Amino acid sequence: MNTQTYALKLVFSNKMYLAISIPIAISMFILLSYISEFIFFEPYLTIYIPTAYIPSFITIVIVSILSSIVITMNIFKLKAFRGVTGITGSVIGVGAGACGCGPVGFSLISLLGTAGGTATAFLTNYELPLRLVSIAILLYAYYTTAKSFKSCSV
Amino acid sequence: MANRRFALIAMIVGAIGVIIGGYSIAVVSNTMLTNEANIIEETNIDTNQLIIQGIDVSKGSPLLGDKDAPITIIEFGDYQCPRCDQWYLNQRPILEDKFIDTNNVNLYFLDFPFLGSDSFIAAEATYCAEEQGKYWEYHGILYENQKGINSGWANKDNLIKFAEELGLDIESFKDCLDTGRYKDRVEYNKSIGLDNGVQRTPTFFIIDNIDNSVVKIVGAQPVEVFEKTINAMLK
Numbered sequence: 001m002n003t004q005t006y007a008l009k010l011v012f013s014n015k016m017y018l019a020i021s022i023p024i025a026i027s028m029f030i031l032l033s034y035i036s037e038f039i040f041f042e043p044y045l046t047i048y049i050p051t052a053y054i055p056s057f058i059t060i061v062i063v064s065i066l067s068s069i070v071i072t073m074n075i076f077k078l079k080a081f082r083g084v085t086g087i088t089g090s091v092i093g094v095g096a097g098a099c100g101c102g103p104v105g106f107s108l109i110s111l112l113g114t115a116g117g118t119a120t121a122f123l124t125n126y127e128l129p130l131r132l133v134s135i136a137i138l139l140y141a142y143y144t145t146a147k148s149f150k151s152c153s154v
Numbered sequence: 155m156a157n158r159r160f161a162l163i164a165m166i167v168g169a170i171g172v173i174i175g176g177y178s179i180a181v182v183s184n185t186m187l188t189n190e191a192n193i194i195e196e197t198n199i200d201t202n203q204l205i206i207q208g209i210d211v212s213k214g215s216p217l218l219g220d221k222d223a224p225i226t227i228i229e230f231g232d233y234q235c236p237r238c239d240q241w242y243l244n245q246r247p248i249l250e251d252k253f254i255d256t257n258n259v260n261l262y263f264l265d266f267p268f269l270g271s272d273s274f275i276a277a278e279a280t281y282c283a284e285e286q287g288k289y290w291e292y293h294g295i296l297y298e299n300q301k302g303i304n305s306g307w308a309n310k311d312n313l314i315k316f317a318e319e320l321g322l323d324i325e326s327f328k329d330c331l332d333t334g335r336y337k338d339r340v341e342y343n344k345s346i347g348l349d350n351g352v353q354r355t356p357t358f359f360i361i362d363n364i365d366n367s368v369v370k371i372v373g374a375q376p377v378e379v380f381e382k383t384i385n386a387m388l389k
Contacts, residue, residue: 037237037373037374040372040373040375040379042370042371042372043369043370043371043379043383044379044382046375046376046378046379048375048376050240050244050374052240053240106268106353106354107353109268109269117269117270117304118304120269120303121269121270121302121303121304124236124302124303125302125303125305
């Protein structure tokens with residue numbers, strides 16, 4: 001059994017960790033979809049993915065699932081008193097595309113003025129590349145976390 | 155050491171919780187405030203001052219559609235906002251075909267420039283085009299040529315280029331931009347948006363001119379949401 005599969009089985013064979021990971025994934029997905037304007041709560045609950053934004057939506061799904069796996073594995077790692085990895089990936093994943101025309105961008109610009117405007121423009125213009133970076137970081141975090149599990153078991 | 159790590163994880167999980175919780179509270183409170191048809195206020199239309207349901211449109215765009223239409227849509231937008239662009243290109247044509255061209259709906263656009271200085275000057279440019287009777291054509295050419303936020307696509311040189319494409323009198327257009335003639339108008343429209351709780355673009359107010367109810371639609375929502383809202387009002 002390879003290291004990654006071993007780590008996944010080790011963590012998620014315990015139903016408690018499975019129960020932790022599912023709400024994390026769903027919450028991340030709803031949060032990211034809401035701030036990226038794929039889910040609307042009013043006047044009617046609406047899910048709308050414009051064709052041009054399908055790649056962005058797919059990266060949201062991946063970031064949500066990976067974040068949930070990495071966060072849950074890190075919670076599991078507490079038992080072994082190990083450090084936390086992969087949070088940067090989640091933060092970039094949340095930040096990318098979160099600004100733009102939405103309330104996050106508006107608040108950022110209102111609070112920080114020019115600096116907020118620059119950050120908003122950057123996070124919006126580079127939404128997709130940033131999410132891909134986020135996915136890469138999360139994959140690396142998953143890899144290193146899983147590897148540390150293997151060394152613990154020896 | 156273990157305690158510090160535990161505290162770090164707790165802080166991160168807590169921070170994520172606060173973000174998610176904050177959004178949930180905002181969403182729930184908004185939903186509670188805007189129950190059923192989201193009727194937010196009921197006042198009369200003041201046609202002389204062009205104040206519709208408390209929203210002053212007198213300094214906004216020219217009216218698109220029939221002035222006697224039973225429903226008015228007031229859109230707040232930013233020319234650099236990608237979602238406004240996406241809505242303009244994909245949803246508005248359907249809305250125009252189904253409701254504006256059939257005299258059921260009319261539309262005002264009010265500027266809500268917040269994404270940078272180019273957003274502001276682009277909004278001013280639309281009123282310079284309006285002087286020559288081409289507001290909506292210029293409005294359209296901006297969205298059709300939108301690129302990255304503050305990437306320079308809406309700088310002064312490009313705004314002049316768009317005016318040339320529309321066959322506007324360039325000297326007059328340049329003079330209008332240089333003098334900042336419509337700076338106050340754009341500022342005023344943005345202040346109207348802020349007064350009415352606009353915090354993102356596009357934001358729409360769908361106003362039933364018969365029973366004076368208002369539905370607020372926030373974000374670049376699909377035309378089906380507008381259809382459902384408008385059809386409910388027309389019944």
